[in-house]
Amino acid sequence: MSFVRRNLVLLLGLLVLVYMYIPNVIVALMSFNDSSHARNLYRFQSFTWDNWLHPCRPDGMCAAVGKSVEIGLLATLVATVLGTLAAFALVRHRFHGRGSMNIVLFLPMASPEIVMGSSLLALFVATGFGGRLGFWTILIAHVMFCLSFVVITVRSRLAGLDANLEQAAMDLYATEFQTFWRVTFPLVFPGILGAALLAFSLSFDDFIITNLNAGQTVTFPMFVWGAAQRGVPMQVNVVGTVMFLIAIAVVVSGEVLSRRRAKGLVA
Amino acid sequence: MSSVADAPAGGRDLCLTGLRKEYPNGFVAVQSLDLEIPRGSFFALLGPSGCGKTTTLRMVAGLETVTAGSITIGDQDITHEKPYRRPVNTVFQNYALFPHLSISENVAFGMRRRGVKDVKGPVADILELTELTEQANKRPAQLSGGQQQRVALARALINRPEVLLLDEPLGALDLKLRRAMQLELKRIQTEVGLTFVHVTHDQEEAMTMADTIAVMNAGVIEQLGSPTELYENPATTFVANFLGQSNLIGGSVVGVEGGADGQVKVDMEGTVVSIPVERAHTANTVGTKGWVGVRPEKVLIAPAGEPIDAPGNHMTGAVIVDSSFIGVSTQYVVRMPWGREMLAFEQNTGARGVLAPGTKVDVSWRPEFAFLLDSSQDIDAGLGEA
Numbered sequence: 291m292s293f294v295r296r297n298l299v300l301l302l303g304l305l306v307l308v309y310m311y312i313p314n315v316i317v318a319l320m321s322f323n324d325s326s327h328a329r330n331l332y333r334f335q336s337f338t339w340d341n342w343l344h345p346c347r348p349d350g351m352c353a354a355v356g357k358s359v360e361i362g363l364l365a366t367l368v369a370t371v372l373g374t375l376a377a378f379a380l381v382r383h384r385f386h387g388r389g390s391m392n393i394v395l396f397l398p399m400a401s402p403e404i405v406m407g408s409s410l411l412a413l414f415v416a417t418g419f420g421g422r423l424g425f426w427t428i429l430i431a432h433v434m435f436c437l438s439f440v441v442i443t444v445r446s447r448l449a450g451l452d453a454n455l456e457q458a459a460m461d462l463y464a465t466e467f468q469t470f471w472r473v474t475f476p477l478v479f480p481g482i483l484g485a486a487l488l489a490f491s492l493s494f495d496d497f498i499i500t501n502l503n504a505g506q507t508v509t510f511p512m513f514v515w516g517a518a519q520r521g522v523p524m525q526v527n528v529v530g531t532v533m534f535l536i537a538i539a540v541v542v543s544g545e546v547l548s549r550r551r552a553k554g555l556v557a
Numbered sequence: 558m559s560s561v562a563d564a565p566a567g568g569r570d571l572c573l574t575g576l577r578k579e580y581p582n583g584f585v586a587v588q589s590l591d592l593e594i595p596r597g598s599f600f601a602l603l604g605p606s607g608c609g610k611t612t613t614l615r616m617v618a619g620l621e622t623v624t625a626g627s628i629t630i631g632d633q634d635i636t637h638e639k640p641y642r643r644p645v646n647t648v649f650q651n652y653a654l655f656p657h658l659s660i661s662e663n664v665a666f667g668m669r670r671r672g673v674k675d676v677k678g679p680v681a682d683i684l685e686l687t688e689l690t691e692q693a694n695k696r697p698a699q700l701s702g703g704q705q706q707r708v709a710l711a712r713a714l715i716n717r718p719e720v721l722l723l724d725e726p727l728g729a730l731d732l733k734l735r736r737a738m739q740l741e742l743k744r745i746q747t748e749v750g751l752t753f754v755h756v757t758h759d760q761e762e763a764m765t766m767a768d769t770i771a772v773m774n775a776g777v778i779e780q781l782g783s784p785t786e787l788y789e790n791p792a793t794t795f796v797a798n799f800l801g802q803s804n805l806i807g808g809s810v811v812g813v814e815g816g817a818d819g820q821v822k823v824d825m826e827g828t829v830v831s832i833p834v835e836r837a838h839t840a841n842t843v844g845t846k847g848w849v850g851v852r853p854e855k856v857l858i859a860p861a862g863e864p865i866d867a868p869g870n871h872m873t874g875a876v877i878v879d880s881s882f883i884g885v886s887t888q889y890v891v892r893m894p895w896g897r898e899m900l901a902f903e904q905n906t907g908a909r910g911v912l913a914p915g916t917k918v919d920v921s922w923r924p925e926f927a928f929l930l931d932s933s934q935d936i937d938a939g940l941g942e943a
């Protein structure tokens with residue numbers, strides 16, 4: 291009993307971890323499921339490499355993944371650049387209406403996706419893009435809802451940055467440009483990276499807004515949704531596992547990089 | 558960067574002329590400052606919190622715009638120069654070390670920006686000088702307060718600026734470390750021979766370290782001089798109270814004897830005392846009111862009727878109201894016949910025991926130790942601000 295009491299925090303932590311990672315483990319397991327002769331697709335039948343060797347077998351799945359990655363990368367790039375610039379403006383410059391900026395930023399995050407999606411659709415139709423829904427309208431929508439998250443993530447990082455550091459750099463002969471690249475950017479970078487990862491994952495798995503503004507274009511979440519009616523192909527689990535591994539790789543390498551930077555190995 | 562390389566060896570004088578800073582909210586933090594800081598000197602800017610010390614330093618460093626006046630180094634006007642083009646480096650009040658860089662990269666930062674190729678040697682040397690060699694590969698967050706302070710110093714010193722600005726660099730350290738670092742800083746300054754402008758609100762720190770002290774109050778320089786000049790001959794009640802302690806007693810001039818090295822006779826509550834002319838900071842005409850000042854350790858007391866070893870200003874009829882034994886000295890509070898109290902510090906030479914409260918005493922001091930201040934100044938200026 292006393293063992294439990296002493297390690298309560300640890301046990302709780304482990305439980306939370308298990309709770310959080312069980313879905314990923316299941317997905318990884320299912321990616322090795324041989325479902326070719328099965329009637330119940332949601333039960334593990336027998337082990338196979340087949341899904342991993344032929345991930346693109348289900349019709350249209352790889353095209354959908356490609357579309358999602360393409361949109362995700364582009365939306366992340368645009369939202370991260372714009373959002374970072376906006377965050378700098380918000381923290382560094384005093385201007386009229388700076389106070390009400392908070393509400394403006396939070397509203398898109400707080401409003402239900404279905405509302406945002408349908409109003410966007412209404413906007414596209416009203417401005418004559420109703421017949422041309424597809425890649426570009428999805429991209430515009432994704433940039434829009436990612437932007438708030440980027441601004442808020444980068445802004446909090448930037449607000450925590452000691453303004454004296456930049457002045458110290460200038461005092462030590464760094465020009466404005468060098469000060470930005472040598473001091474400001476490295477210190478804000480973890481925030482920007484976090485914001486970009488968040489933006490990508492938001493974009494990659496968005497269904498509601500995308501579905502409303504997609505026209506004939508099919509993204510990965512839309513493919514899974516459609517396939518689910520007939521039974522999800524096991525290759526979806528392969529994609530899920532790969533995405534999860536990539537996310538882990540990015541986080542780990544970010545951590546390693548910042549430690550090496552800390553030791554002064556990377557100037 | 559050319560301005561750094563072109564600087565003649567040994568540096569040049571720093572000159573502030575009519576320097577003024579008005580913040581955008583209309584607050585005037587510095588009013589028309591005139592200062593000449595000779596090259597190679599250890600100059601202290603001393604004043605209470607909020608008097609404009611940091612603002613002045615930041616203007617010299619180029620981190621704050623100048624409202625009026627000019628800043629020159631030698632004959633080079635740097636008033637509107639960018640901070641990275643000034644031959645000046647700063648040790649910030651909170652150090653401002655780069656958290657993402659190692660100690661050696663922090664120290665090398667300035668040299669790298671100036672395009673120096675080989676920084677290894679100089680960095681090793683300066684780390685040696687500041688006893689940080691062991692810490693070279695650590696990050697600022699892994700160091701103690703005293704070590705961080707030395708990194709901040711090393712990071713600025715390595716550039717051999719013509720003027721090094723130090724903004725209360727020892728403020729965050731405990732008393733013992735602070736005393737040690739004061740000696741250390743003084744040693745380094747003597748060794749490298751750069752001009753140090755050291756900002757502090759600690760009068761003891763300023764007096765132990767500086768060649769010249771400028772006492773600043775509410776955006777103006779009250780007085781400028783060597784530590785002994787300021788202490789022995791303060792020109793204002795603020796300096797008299799802020800730098801050490803002073804007895805200030807109201808009086809009026811009754812006569813002047815002799816010329817420039819003569820004496821001003823002042824009637825102080827019925828006793829006439831004399832004060833050397835060069836220590837009288839008032840209009841020396843009969844009837845002028847002023848504050849007669851004398852430092853507590855210059856005031857001698859003896860039980861009534863016993864002789865005192867001080868020719869000159871002699872007063873009888875005082876009573877001890879409090880005596881506190883400090884070890885090296887005894888501090889007496891003495892009520893004078895006219896009702897006001899005076900402080901007297903006496904060295905414990907062993908010649909006499911501690912006098913008990915209630916003892917009737919005579920009070921005296923040598924005339925050359927007294928000073929006379931303008932009566933329009935607040936008698937309590939500078940009290941409780943140190």
Ligand SMILES: Nc1ncnc2c1ncn2[C@@H]1O[C@H](COP(=O)(O)OP(=O)(O)OP(=O)(O)O)[C@@H](O)[C@H]1O
Binds near residue numbers: 584604605608609612
């Ligand atoms: N950006 C600003 N805008 C308006 N007033 C300011 C600003 N910065 C400082 N002040 C005011 O200017 C005065 C001088 O400030 P400064 O920082 O120079 O004081 P200081 O002498 O360095 O004090 P301390 O010993 O506490 O560091 C203070 O009264 C302060 O409130």
Ligand SMILES: [Mg+2]
Binds near residue numbers: 610611612650724
């Ligand atoms: Mg200050």
